[in-house]
Amino acid sequence: CTLNWGTNYTATYDFTLPRAIDADVTANVDLKIDGLLPLKFSCVACGTDCTFTIPVLGKKVTIPAQPCPLLPAGENKGSKVVPLPAKSPVPTATSVKGQASLTDGTGAVLGVVSIDAHIA
Secondary structure (H helix, E strand, O other): OOOOOOOEEEEEEEEEEOOOEOOOOEEEEEEEEOOOEEEEEEEEOOOOOEEEEEOOOOEEEEEOOOOOOOEOOEEEEEEEEEEOOOOOOOOOOEEEEEEEEEEOOOOOEEEEEEEEEEEO
16 A cells, blocks of 8 residues: 555554553564665563664664553554654655564564565
């Protein structure tokens, strides 16, 4: 699909979690930028800001923490408006491919999402 800058999109979700996504859950990101540059980091899923550095650009990025639990155990159903900025925050066209996962305190994988995006 194609998403346009400066547009609001609504994401609808309906899923069940066997446990809450709380402070002992880690979000793991493993991407390749333009098929070459690795972007790999892990952060606590909630309760603590997530800070990482984009390679080559040396740009430090901080994602503000959401309160815990991020999601409760059981059924999670609803929708959320996701606004895109007026223009791309990336200075040039690029692509990003890889995956993001959630793991619990024992290292067990709770879920994985594949990512394949082209930004222009």
